[in-house]
Amino acid sequence: MLGRISSAKNELVSPAEFARLNRSYADEIAARCYERYQQRLRESNALDFDDLLVKMVQVFELFPDVLAQYHQRYTHLLVDEYQDTNRVQYTLVKLLAGERRNLFAVGDNDQSIYGWRGADVRNILQFEQDYPDAQVILLEQNYRSTQSILDTAQALISGGDKQKHIKKLWTENGAGTQVSLHEGYDQDEEANLVGDEIARLVAAGDFSYGDCAVMYRINAQSRALEEALMARGVRYQIVGGTRFYERKEIKDVLAYLRLAYNPYDSVSLGRVLNWPGRGIGERSEGELLRWAAELGVPVYQALRELADSAASTENAGDKRSGATPPFAPRTRNALLAFLATLDQLGAMHGTLPLAELIDALLARLEVREALIKEYDAEEAEERWGNVQELRNVAGDYIGLPIEAQLPTFLEEVALVADVDKVDGKADAVTCITLHQAKGLEYPVVFLVGLEEGLLPHSRSSDDREKVEEERRLLYVGMTRARQRLYLCYAFRRASFGRVNVTSRTRFLADIPRELLKQPLKRGVASPSPQASMFTSRSGYGGATPRRQPGQPERQPPPSPTAVTFFAGQRVRHATFGEGLVVSSRLVEGDEEVIVSFADKERRLLASFARLERDT
Known part of the structure; x- marks a missing residue:
């Protein structure tokens, strides 16, 4: 409820106006709470945090002489992170700028990712309409990332809604290593890919654990990553959050x-x-x-x-x-x-x-x-x-x-939770959400869960403006990397008690294949050098592999009519090694095989797992 009241205040909506705008019983309850809340504040002779700005705007609008005093006191204004301003902040800046209009605003519309808490990207996009005599200075030289990382991020952000002042990022840091794209069979294999690569980089002496960061859309994704890192003895820290089992x-x-x-x-x-x-x-x-x-x-x-x-x-x-x-x-x-x-x-x-x-x-x-x-x-x-x-x-x-x-x-949970307690001062991998990572940088960055439903999030997938904010969120994640960037997704992922085959995020369709290293684990016909690695389905649908013109279309394998694996049968998997079949059954046109490997039991779809029978 306090969140709804705060949102109303940030939009400069009074309790009376909020009540007029209500459309449902829940809105009516919120309006009553808003009015009572303001009444209690008045009785206590108090303001909440949002009121500090709201009341200032109201004073300036009602008392021009007071505003004039502040115009004399503050003749020049500098506003940072202008793309993250909300309505009340925008209005306050405009009032303070006054007729002198000595306003210096710094911001990047490509990094506007806080719409969910009231930020309005239109404030920076319409800056020149508000201030027609403004001079725009594009800051295109990047001092953090390699050119390979910048080119990939630029391709991603350029695929969104076209805005003026498209930047062409460049750096003197050199081309660097190509951005890598990795597919895991499920969230556990995705996490294992990340854990193995971090261990390899550190063992080679190229980087330390503290140089590496793993970024994800929602906190629930950290569970598989935490377990993969712990299994390899890799220290890690959860930034801005709590370890999964805590x-x-x-x-x-x-x-x-x-x-x-x-x-x-x-x-x-x-x-x-x-x-x-x-x-x-x-x-x-x-x-x-x-x-x-x-x-x-x-x-x-x-x-x-x-x-x-x-x-x-x-x-x-x-x-x-x-x-x-x-x-x-x-x-x-x-x-x-x-x-x-x-x-x-x-x-x-x-x-x-x-x-x-x-x-x-x-x-x-x-x-x-x-x-x-x-x-x-x-x-x-x-x-x-x-x-x-x-x-x-x-x-x-x-x-x-x-x-x-x-x-x-x-x-097993008790063992994991006990190992979970590590020295926070030690050299450790950073696990962090994309929103929390803004403003930070790391030599090595892994972005995981690049799938429809996660990025863009399912709550945003039907709203064009929200989808574009999700695109910008991915852009922010990419540009946290200084030397190495890994993009990761899973073929299938467990969610809300069900295992679903996933689609790669639609945003990958905007990244040309030549910018990515080892784009696919499974064999798919390669597109032409100038083509995007994926071609989008219509509208905001998922992405599907592009087929090279002239090549025969790949036909899906025929659905099995009977199980081909049996309990007790020994098999081999390219990633998990040797295992013993526990059971097998037909599920939705495929054969689901449960195999006991050295580390744990896993469910696999026979059409994708490519299990080899031990003869």
Whole structure:
């Protein structure tokens, strides 16, 4: 709600105007909250952060004599990052510039990436309309990157909406190494490609771990990367965020899973006793702990005693001192509901596969709804994405017996989380979102997840302006690299409990093939030297490999009518090495094979995995 109020203020929309513009019941509620919020601020003789600018604009507009005093005081203005200004900032600058118009604005419309928090790229694009006598100075020399990186970034940004003052970036740093494009079979192989290349660069003595950065669109993508880096003993740091297994929502879900396996885990029980919120405050928790101590039993056993006392008045008169439950009816009911949840989860363990157990847990606890209540919409969705990524990990255990899936999962997560705690001062790879990376630079940059639905994000794919902002976000990521740049994507990716075949980001269609090194792992007919590596589908659709004119069109392999791999069969994969087939089945016109490799079990599609049978 505060986010909506802040957005309204940044657009100079008053509570009354906001109420007139409301179109739904939710808007009406927001309008009431906005009015009450402003009333409370007035009663407290206070301003919030947004008001500092809003009130200044209002004073300048209502009292020209006050504005005139500031015109005399500030005769010249310098504004940095002008492309990131919102409406209230834009209006304030225009008022202060006044008739003198001694305004020096520095900005780059190609790096406007904060539209989601109110920035309006039109402010810089229309600068010359606002100030017709302005002189435009293009800063085209780049002191950071090599020419290969700049040419690739330039091709990307030039493929977007045409704007005036197209820059031609150049540098004296030399051509440098070509930009590399890599495809992984899934997010785990993509992460392994990154981990292997970082290890190779460091082993060769060319770079240190601290020289390398891995950038992604959303925080949930860090999970596979973190595990790949840890598996290679590579130190890393999460900048501007929290390591995956240390994120609150992940710890909370894991606590419930530990309780499903071992309800006597008092640490996990204490963590989630009131999550999601069920009206058990610190006082009630303290009463529960004291009562358990008086009974001389673990907390879970105390909950069982409470259930017994509720079921039978005779049991309430236990001979042990302090056996009478000290809880008010509302607290007692909340504790019993919590116990019922633990009992249900415990009953599911050993009967449901791990992935289904997690689904049932999330549904019973209404985790998504709880996150929406606790956080603003964007943060709630990001945290829900983290939870779904944890659920995706459960798919790796499908080949184990059902009763072994949860304990094995918890054991491996505990090992990963323990290794996760490294010295923050050590030489370490930086893992960071693209938004957080703006203004930073690294000798080596890996951009991962360059797929439709991630970049551009699914929330932006149907809005032209938002798609162009996603393009600029990728451009910002590319131009963080000084010497080496790697572009990575996965052929398929697990998301929200499902594994989907992905499409490469449409933005790759604008990068000529000759600018990229080793563009594809799988064999596809090469395009002409002047052609783009990919040709776009119509509109804002995905991208498909371009076929060389005159070459026969590649036909898809025929759909199998029966499985060709069998449990116990030995196979070899080009990346994962030797493995043993656990199971195989037909799925949507392809054969899905589960293979146990040395590191873990993996699901593979036979048509793409190119498994070799061991004869």
